[in-house]
Amino acid sequence: MMMLECDAKRLLASVGVNVPAGTVWRRGDAAASVKVESFPVAVKAQVRSGGRGKQGGVQKVADRAALEVAAKKMFDTEFGGEKPDVLLIEPWLAIERESYLSVAVDGRAEGYVVLYSPQGGMDIEEGVPPVRYEVGAPWNFRVHRLREILEKVESDYQWREKVIALAQRLVRSAAAQDCTTIEINPLVKLSDGALIAADAKVARDEWAHFRSAEINAEREAEKGRADPYLRACLDMQHMYVKLDGDIGVISGGAGMTMGAMDMIAELGGSPACFLDCSPGPTSTRGYRPAFAMLDADPAVKVILVSVFGGGTQMQRVATSMKEVMAERKSSKPVIYRLDGTNVDQVDGIFKEFGAHNHATLETAVAEAVKLAGGAR
């Protein structure tokens, strides 16, 4: 779960990391209520997607009037498909240099990894890759190991020591607060030598919700930002990503859902979504909101139900389909391919409501593509 920059910085400040003294301007706040002590300031659109800087989502403004103009425009602009509900206004920094520091969960490190680059900024992905310190379990962080690694790329030893102390703080905090990523880019050296986190991205582990009221609240807020159809799906633990196409995919299991999406594309169609229903109840209660959402989505022309179940038993899924179809209003065609545990009982149930179960993903996808308007 990606946090907004302003929330990420609040978290950093709570563990003693130096961040700019920012002010938050929420959509709808009266301009007069937004206090700014001195200019120039940076106005920063608070969105969860990256690349905002290159889209004009960070602007330097020199006075109050310019601030209000910039804010009005930013509230009306989409950055990576997302309009900001919050702007962060921060004093413009006297930057001496920019570097990059992040702490992230990493499979190869069997835990956390620290990444550092002496050059930070927007083009970090294009430059020399950051150096890696594989920490593993957070209690294995070692100041002297990181120092050894940084010595090779960072010659300013006073700065290096500050970075090391900060990295130690970040690893500790990531573990303490179930963060999967804490990225500071740029990590700025001010003209007085002090270190400050000029921008910050923090992602938290949603599965730690049971031990974090903040993560729990963020999950609820995420649902709150969704439309009612999607919210009903999220309430069922379904995982959804909207795509550009017209074939809605209701599936189970992340890999198999992507496998079906890819086959749709391969056969000339275009998937309308990734919709993995396996984490929630694979019952009528679970599938109902999935159909409701896709039925209501004008982009979706056909629905492909592709489920290959192990613990999920196919006779139950078939029965759920029968029940959902019985109450469904939409006439969008539905193509089925159920396979897995007890699949031999599916045909009998499908017969009861005139549905056909495809024996293979290929034939099911081919039919869906055909119904959606044929291969393009």
Add this chain to the structure above:
Amino acid sequence: MMMLECDAKRLLASVGVNVPAGTVWRRGDAAASVKVESFPVAVKAQVRSGGRGKQGGVQKVADRAALEVAAKKMFDTEFGGEKPDVLLIEPWLAIERESYLSVAVDGRAEGYVVLYSPQGGMDIEEGVPPVRYEVGAPWNFRVHRLREILEKVESDYQWREKVIALAQRLVRSAAAQDCTTIEINPLVKLSDGALIAADAKVARDEWAHFRSAEINAEREAEKGRADPYLRACLDMQHMYVKLDGDIGVISGGAGMTMGAMDMIAELGGSPACFLDCSPGPTSTRGYRPAFAMLDADPAVKVILVSVFGGGTQMQRVATSMKEVMAERKSSKPVIYRLDGTNVDQVDGIFKEFGAHNHATLETAVAEAVKLAGGAR
């Protein structure tokens, strides 16, 4: 640093522990602004010292009028020498049983220890001692080890499993938030079987201030509650505990300060304080507020300066004394006993302002006791 119950419960709630839905009534809040949804409620004086329950600091009130009467009285009462600035108002709980759970730093455990007793409540210290699970480093907490220990004293296995999960949460949170103690007493089983922290004590490690904005803020708040004299001492990192006697002790090192206090008592006097100046600057700047505080304290009749320094060099302390005495207004007698590194230079400096350095603690204390009015 002991947190108030309401703050301790906020911390617990933030890590997903069930606590009563309380309302805070701060001194000076208009009664009308304090919203209470339903009665009866518990009104609880928020003080840092223990034993409040036996002093009427927790009261059950049945209606709004009784609440206001109880609140007014509580704000005017001292509990363990402390008047509450905050009351916590909580729904009265339907208690099925009370037990005791705490997680604390423990030398013998080389880290954290978990303590559990099937019977909780005010008299926990009088009853059967809680069982101990020595965790050590927080990442060594093991559910199955604690289970083995609890099986011997807790027969309700559903409750036991809840306690184990809670203990795991508390150890994790104590480490994450630099808590030295998290004590839940009573840990209540509600009539519906749910677990709730009815009372909570949390102490945090003040030395973790550099990595916790909350601890930092609490340290500042602690200073803010002090009078200006003490605040100036706390700004110098001095450690101070007020006592009943009349001989002010300015010393260095906790053990030696207590050693001097004990000798004062042994020789028939009575110490007015514990005042350890060694953590801060042992210079004029450091000692000045110590003298200012004791000079202003009407209970203090004599000041004993007892410093035995290693890294603290005595010629510097002597010079500081000379400088402090030169600017000091009070005529309270000051008795000196400096010893340690470079003590051979002290007499020369003391001669410059007519001070005498005692060769032993015994003679220094004896003189202080005599000046304070003789042995009682």
Add this chain to the structure above:
Amino acid sequence: MSILLDKSNRVLIQGVTGQMGQFFVEDARKYGTNMVAGVSPGRAGTKVGDVPVFASVAIACKETGADTAMVFVPPSAVLGATIEAIESGCRLVVATADEMPVLDAIEVRAAARANGAVFVGPNTPGLISPGKAKMGFMPSFCYTPGNVGVISRSGSLSYEGSKRITLAGIGQTTVVGIGGDPVKGTTAAEALALFHKDPDTKAILYLGEIGGSEETFVAEYAASSGAKAVAALIVGKTAPPGKKMGHAAALIGSKAEGHAAKQKMLRDAGVFVADGLGQVVEAMRAALARA
């Protein structure tokens, strides 16, 4: 032969009295898994089916010789249960649970390493050695004994992939789900090493996804001298960057984590890469032809 699991494993089930635990006892026993004990604190002395229930893993191991644990407890309890199994001497511990916090997975992985145990999970269908034993809910008809080792980041994709090769007459030594989370009890590298050592495994099928870096292990293995032949499928060609596709690790965070980059890396390393599910059998045959 097979890796990790065969008829010699003596399996205990933690959380055996729950719904999943009970279903597993019945389903896996039917397949031939050697089920010897259940663990459920507070329910010691009872039975699930004919499996005796004990208060702790240590007692269950002592009483029944159990050496392998299947964990069916809620996500918040997986950490404690798996470490109990590892530290009580189980050599293989499987936790299928999704929704396990990644920090907990890190702790379990560290404990497994410290104790010389193998942890498979979390967020995995488990593993099956066809014809011998299974630890998971995979549909048994998708598998048949043979000489291919299968490694998968995704559950149902492993059913689909295995069924395809089974129908094509290609059997498996073991099919292991390494899971969709970023920190894995058993990584692709470790599973590859096990298959490499297994004399009956002639070739390997790797079923991967976009996101994360697991596939670099596969490329590194395939490019190493003496490596067994590897076929692979990477799903997520149509997944957009920056979005989590169900699995925590299935998120394209950089170009290297995208579909094209992964396919290229694998092909460059000599892996037979299927372009979509429809080509899995073909890629597998090509790999076997080289084996």
Add this chain to the structure above:
Amino acid sequence: MSILLDKSNRVLIQGVTGQMGQFFVEDARKYGTNMVAGVSPGRAGTKVGDVPVFASVAIACKETGADTAMVFVPPSAVLGATIEAIESGCRLVVATADEMPVLDAIEVRAAARANGAVFVGPNTPGLISPGKAKMGFMPSFCYTPGNVGVISRSGSLSYEGSKRITLAGIGQTTVVGIGGDPVKGTTAAEALALFHKDPDTKAILYLGEIGGSEETFVAEYAASSGAKAVAALIVGKTAPPGKKMGHAAALIGSKAEGHAAKQKMLRDAGVFVADGLGQVVEAMRAALARA
């Protein structure tokens, strides 16, 4: 003989370029401590006095044979510096710093244990083996070689106590400050065990405080069969309950942690307990008479 420290220790100083580090080099060298290296990241190649400075403990150990570390870095950096010393092979690591978070002390203690090293600290004056070497700022004139081992929870109290017995003609094998914090690198139990094994130590002086449970170690030792004679002083008779008396561990949290209870426990165990500083020499003589 002595414990932990003698002329054989080859000492390096972490944070050697700071004020305390520089003072220590001069003061401890004067006493005879074998100072071989300094460590200060970024200052490698320079010297403090005639002590060469290296970039890391590992390099310093390799170049100079250093095996003992004295840590002078700010409280927030003690964790990293001490673990560096421990994991780079130092057998003794002393950190005098107060204000070290207790969680950091827990981590260092765990690392020392895992590496078979001894950590003395935090919040301690260090240790001295009179006539041989010192690691700390203790005033040298308070000590003289002899046959008593001294253990103290408090710095200046150990100076005072040692000076008293020195003036009475009673010398010391080693005086070790175990520190005033609740979690100690070296506990009283461990210091007692070291003195117990040291043939030159005939009796032990323990200087303790109210609060915490360290004194139970002393009572347990004194009551054990074959224990050397122990004298003790517990300060804080006039300390009120529930208040932190400077040291984090000096807080009477329960009756057992109070002055009277501790004195009784020690006396019951056969310890010669001084009633106040004025009786320390007397108690020590009584202990030696039994030794």
